[in-house]
Amino acid sequence: MSAGSTVVRERPVRWDHPLDPEMLHRDIGWLLSQPPFSELNPNLFLSHGSLANILRHDARILRCEPGDVIVREGDYGSSAFVVLRGSVRAFLVSLWEKRGRPESSAQLGIFQRLKQWIPSDKTSQVGKGLPEGDQQVLNRRHAGRRNAPQSRTIPVQQVKTVEGRSRIFLQDIEAVVADFQSEPLGPGHIFGEMAAITRSPHRFTVLAETPTVVLEIRWQGLRILRRDAGFKEYLDERYRHSGLQSHLRETSLFRFLDESTIEQLASEARLESYGDMEWFAEYKQSASQDIRSRIEHEPIIAIEGTEANDLYLIRAGFARVSFEHGRGHQTVAYLGRGQMFGLEELAQSFRNPNLKPLPYQASLRALGFVDVIRIPRGIVTSLLFPQVRRSELPPPILQPRYDGGGRVVEAPSPAAETPLETSLLEFLVDERLINGQQTMLIDLDRCTGCDECIKACATTHQGIPRFIRNGPQYGPLMFAHACMHCVDPVCMIGCPTGAIARNPDSGVISIDPNTCIGCKTCSESCPYENIVMIQLVDQQGRKMVDKESNLPILQASKCDLCQKLTSGPACQNACPHQALFRIDTSDTKPFQVWLSKKVA
């Protein structure tokens, strides 16, 4: 039915698209009789109808054959899984050494596609050609794997179609289980919830060992289930403990450590969280405050000048390293996942055990939400440093800002040693651009404002550009309002239908137009205003309005990095002046490289 230049239709609502439309009533009844659902308080979910309603719409039952991959390391998680029947294996070590994620065929060039057809014996080349020391390291890493590491299997991923959906499976599951250290998980066990809650990649692979039935719960449903205090406490406890060892193993400095040392480190380490997971609301409120008061309000993790008793390892989120400068605090660096704080000070103590330990030379503050692993000094100096190469230890602090006697007045400013200008660092931190992995950067020294980028974007997306060629500026650098495909995509929090999701292969965050109900949650959550609501139109260009309220039907719109194009982002390719780039601002190195090229 149409009315003038508008089209009337029913507004899409939550649960219009259940995760499994074919979920049976008897399945729900059976699920409710199984733990952990049988232990939940059903009265807590009445606002969503009932617990059964949540399971009907946000969960689905998967039936897996032995070897089927349920969770794959490196893929971004959006669901948790509960084993209902059978047994699965969680692999504690990486099945694919430095494999990265396999490229999708759309990303491969013609020569790479041809190369796929040429037989390769690369699998037998692991460790070959490496220096003797590195081969030993590789062998020590394989010590966690059972049987002979020399002849271990490299698991080959294959794809099959089950119930119309592609599923990855590994052949010869017995050999894989024999070669790699794994842990069996039986009925009632939950896995994958950590990646789903923290919007991060999975750290391990889970395979079906026997014919298995698992329940997949998308994180929107999981979030509602967390209303049950007992269930929440159980998940939080698992979140705090289960990922620790795998995270330590991933840390570059710890790669020489044997399994027993890792276990000991994990048992002594403490997992601490600072700030609020839903940090964006507070950030938006404090955006108008001056930088001094904003820094002072940031939760402090370690204070400069105090005794360096711990090594801090950032597990998730970002932290600001700053030091007192006059009456304020000057930013020296920002630390992201996998980076450490306090290492220089502890290494100094390790090198000079007879001298009084150096205090922290700078302060560490949480930017939004930060998860840190805190390892006590005694463990670091007695277990970690003796097993680390001397060359990998940080250089000694020759002119400390603080020593055993307190503040050293003549000490040089640490800012002199920072790779990026302090003001640029502070700009990146204050605008929270450090969250971006694909930040759109426009070099105003080259940009003529020709709008070819906008035209290309509009042409690729049915006439509606997905970004605004404007945004925060720092000198000649403009950080345009385009989705940055963040490390911590807060826009995904609260999407009631799961329409906004991260692509497990490319890491790109995109919105599924079929499931978006236009509730504006993502648009209002995005701290960078990079998601806009557009009014839906039909093929004739007529605006769509709701049948009941007669209000326009909206849909969230954001940059999807032109995933459908094999040539990559259209805007970037269309810029005739080499002014528009995508850059990873979550790390200073790519930025540094780009700036040095620009200045040269």
Add this chain to the structure above:
Amino acid sequence: MNRSFPTTLGEKILLSRSGTSSRVLIRPAWILMLLGAGLLIWMRSYWIARLGNEAFVTGYALLLICFALAALGIRKRIHAFRLGPVAVWQSAHHYLGAFCLFAYVLHAGFMPDGWIESILGMLFWTILGTGFLSWYVNRNSPRLLRAAGPAILRSDIPHAKILVGEQACQLAIQAAGSTNSAVIADYYRTKLADFFSTSRPWLYRTFPTGKKRRQLISDLENLERYLDDRGKVLMERMSQLVHDRDDLDFQSAIQNRMRFCAALHTFLLGAFTVFVIAHVWLAHQYSSHW
């Protein structure tokens, strides 16, 4: 994702073209141009040696180059295929443009005889001129735009001008309320109202300068001796608004000039193509031999 920077070939080319390594890519382009010139001269000599009409060799070479030059416009409209960054195509367009000059002189000299050839010749030189002008304007505009305040979208400029004008009007009304700052309101009425509400003359839009802004701000500063403290504050705010409006006019003029050059270049190229087709047809009709 963990995508390192840069990853695609296009990005690598673009990066290698910036900074110190730019010579690495420029050298092969110049070498290719020299090789192309050598090949064209050899083909022309070869054609003369076999008693052919050498104008056909150079003419068709020129035609091919013109088609290759026009390909940039087509590339800009195609986004679905992996055709490489437009920046690389544009760079190739610039080199081919320079090579085209050589091919043209070899084909027709500087200005040919005959009315259709003369029109073609004039069009060619005009296209070359507008192309060079576009290149120069594109090269200099970012610097000029950056000097004129924060970047603003061209589509937002008219609205921003209205906002600045309204603020100036409000300020003038505010100033009129006090005897000691009424001179600002008088000055607004006599000089600034027009400045804030009307478009700049075509001469400014072609060659924008800061002359008018300097004159208005200087006049405002001369009013200082008539003002009390509050009036001085209002005067400073009015000066800032004059500055803002001038920046907007400047940005608008620069961006429009750039677009005009590009549009003129493209339009003339279309006309040139029509005449070239006519020229090729006539050449085949009336030439005694190839």
